[in-house]
Amino acid sequence: MPMNEALQGIADGGHAAHAHTGAWVAGVLRARISAGQLPPGSKLSEQKLSEALGVSRNTLREAFTVLAGESVVQRIPNRGVYVAAPGxxxxxxxxxxxxxxxxxxxxxxxxxxxxxxxxxxxxxxxxxxxxxxxxxxxxxxxxxxxxxxxxxxxxxxxxxxxxxxxxxxxxxxxxxxxxxxxxxxxxxxxxxxxxxxxxxxxxxxxxxxxxxxxxxxxxxxxxxxxxxxxxx
Amino acid sequence: MPMNEALQGIADGGHAAHAHTGAWVAGVLRARISAGQLPPGSKLSEQKLSEALGVSRNTLREAFTVLAGESVVQRIPNRGVYVAAPGxxxxxxxxxxxxxxxxxxxxxxxxxxxxxxxxxxxxxxxxxxxxxxxxxxxxxxxxxxxxxxxxxxxxxxxxxxxxxxxxxxxxxxxxxxxxxxxxxxxxxxxxxxxxxxxxxxxxxxxxxxxxxxxxxxxxxxxxxxxxxxxxx
DNA sequence: GCCGCAAGATTGTTCAACAATCTTTCGGCG
DNA sequence: CGCCGAAAGATTGTTGAACAATCTTGCGGC
Missing domain, CATH: 1.20.120.530 (GntR ligand-binding domain-like)
Known part of the structure; x- marks a missing residue:
């Protein structure tokens, strides 16, 4: 799974502290997905992503909720979230x-x-x-x-x-x-x-x-x- | 503000434990808002609502994220969420x-x-x-x-x-x-x-x-x- | 009467813990 | 040899507490 290298340096231009971190994370992920760096079907692990982005699991989950609402990612209960793979x-x-x-x-x-x-x-x-x-x-x-x-x-x-x-x-x-x-x-x-x-x-x-x-x-x-x- | 009485007994038919609590909360709020029990402009306090619904503030926030995505509620940074008041x-x-x-x-x-x-x-x-x-x-x-x-x-x-x-x-x-x-x-x-x-x-x-x-x-x-x- | 400032309340975010569920591994059994 | 099932491990779901940042309120000074 080519996720690790795609996540390398994902938290580049330091994020504006304390200003909509959840929305900021959602934006970063949306951009990466649109650019194809996170290919459809990839699993987005809460632990790995929260470490890579430098945010807590809780904040990351808020971003997931946003992206799931946009059907950019698919959320399978108790199994995780995956980049949507349209058929x-x-x-x-x-x-x-x-x-x-x-x-x-x-x-x-x-x-x-x-x-x-x-x-x-x-x-x-x-x-x-x-x-x-x-x-x-x-x-x-x-x-x-x-x-x-x-x-x-x-x-x-x-x-x-x-x-x-x-x-x-x-x-x-x-x-x-x-x-x-x-x-x-x-x-x-x-x-x-x-x-x-x-x-x-x-x-x-x-x-x-x-x-x-x-x-x-x-x-x-x-x-x-x-x-x-x-x-x- | 007629929020307190509107919230009385909002957590009636005990909720299915450990199954999409965030979505369940969003559904409850959506229904109450549609029915007019939470009138447009009402402030939805995190503390009061989380107590009334019997969920944690974190879970309630997830529900807020969902409802804000549907523009059922309006989220003003550092000021709280309000039932949308269309003009x-x-x-x-x-x-x-x-x-x-x-x-x-x-x-x-x-x-x-x-x-x-x-x-x-x-x-x-x-x-x-x-x-x-x-x-x-x-x-x-x-x-x-x-x-x-x-x-x-x-x-x-x-x-x-x-x-x-x-x-x-x-x-x-x-x-x-x-x-x-x-x-x-x-x-x-x-x-x-x-x-x-x-x-x-x-x-x-x-x-x-x-x-x-x-x-x-x-x-x-x-x-x-x-x-x-x-x-x- | 108005401005500014301190105290209190509320939201934003993180962390740590535990419960529930899924996945994997390994041993037993036919 | 292969399949079934249970234990162990990993991951997600949810909670509670804590702290920082921001907003609101009330008070005193001018």
Whole structure:
């Protein structure tokens, strides 16, 4: 289990004493998990982690409660907490959410000039990343775009939910090992989507987005070794 | 502050020893808050509550972390935790969420015969409650209906979000004191909505639902003493 | 009447201990 | 040889006490 080296020096830039230590620990773990340094399925031992982070078991448990609430980790009673390891069912749930809130935000969100400019700026970054073949850059831009789409709703709760969903997406990618390039052939579709929004064609944009999400889900499921189903 | 009497006998049916005490405490508090026995704004003192519930301060804090994650309570550093007291901004945020996910579920959810029967059964209960002038019955049926609408999406995360939103709605009502009858004049609109779904008129149902939510939000805001705005 | 300061109360965090449960190991038995 | 079961060890769940940091309150001085 590659946990020990991942934890080495985890408590780098000394923590701000006496100010939300529990939340700080949760943040550190969330970041490490998002970065893939704590791979899905890893066991997070209370004793080892509390020593590595320099906090008490009690405080660490508070952080675990937070992360379990975000379903970033899974808590099995009397057995410990593990980094969440999303499977095919979780992927389907992720896309159920995305296929509902993203097109809805596109249909009914507040799309003003500033929002359009923001979306176009993100797609500029995505295209630049494709030119330099930066898989990470394209992945980041893709996440930024879909986050921005949901943000059109103006709702913080929905943005939070989207953030949670995207975090779970990152876990899915980490669970698949060396990330293949999932994004380059979606850049053009994203660009077209933004162009439709610029043109005020919301219905077409929403419909295209739903097809995009269907395709993306199928591709992910295939990579997870699930036979593609014709119906849903 | 009417906290002491509200806490009397809060630890009734002896709790299952050594089995998720933290979650159990969170559940007890959640229920008491939903029922209005701990009104919005009440301070939840660690010492008093831990004594009343018969758990240690540490375990109680774990429950607080859970409830804060659900934004059922608000945690102010070094000052304590308080039952959330939603204001006008929170109401607007609630309706931003509802106006997005409910119509979207109506538009794109899986509506089979069983789902339609379930919706119609809920409206039967609502109409029965209206006949007996049961405000509580109509309020419950209303929540059940909108919960069921979101459930059409098939997504557990979205149902959870809706559950959270409805819990916040209950807090809003509790903060307004003796609940006036907000629901009787919406029963017919809900019935019409279900009838449209039965007839397969999804677009019309979604559009009507959005208007319904707009009106409901305005009415709530007026009762909160906010001048109605023409635009949004 | 207002400001500042000391005393008290409350929250934030840690530590140590024990109970309950899970895991592993080892011996007995068919 | 393999399987079952019990004892031993490790890990999680919960508690209580202790102390530091912060907030609140009440009092005295100006």
């Amino acid at each position: 095919a069912d979780d992927v389907r749930e992720i896309y159920r959410v995305r296929r509902l809130i993203e097109p809805a935000a596109v249909l009914w969100g507040d799309i003003d000039e500033a929002a359009l400019a923001g979306l176009e700026a993100i797609m500029d970054k995505a295209q630049a990343a494709r030119v330099t073949a930066s898989v990470q850059g394209m992945a980041d831009a893709n996440q930024d775009l879909h986050k921005a789409l949901v943000a059109l709703s103006g709702s913080a709760s929905l943005s939070d939910l989207m953030e949670k969903v995207l975090a779970e997406m990152r876990l899915v990618f980490h669970a698949m090992g060396p990330t293949p390039d999932f994004h380059s052939h979606y850049v053009d579709r994203n660009v077209a989507l933004v162009a439709q929004l610029r043109a005020g064609q919301r219905d077409e944009a929403a419909a295209g987005l739903r097809r995009y999400l269907d395709d993306s889900e199928q591709e992910l499921l295939v990579h997870l070794g699930v036979a593609p189903s014709s119906g849903r | 006008a901004d929170d109401v607007r945020e609630i309706y931003r969420v509802r106006r997005l996910i409910e119509p979207a579920a109506v538009l794109w959810g899986d509506i089979d015969e069983a789902a339609l029967a379930g919706l119609e059964a809920i409206m039967d209960k609502a109409q029965a409650a209206r006949v007996t002038a049961s405000v509580q019955g109509m309020a419950d049926a209303n929540q059940d209906l909108h919960k069921a609408l979101v459930a059409l999406s098939g997504s557990a995360s979205l149902s959870d979000l809706m559950e959270k939103v409805l819990a916040e709605m209950r807090l809003v009502f509790h903060a307004m004191g003796p609940t006036p009858d907000f629901h009787s004049h919406y029963v017919d609109r809900n019935v019409a909505l279900v009838a449209q779904l039965r007839a397969g008129q999804r677009d019309e149902a979604a559009a009507g639902l959005r208007r319904y939510l707009d009106d409901s939000e305005q009415e709530l805001l007026v009762h909160l003493g906010v001048a109605p705005s023409s635009g949004r």
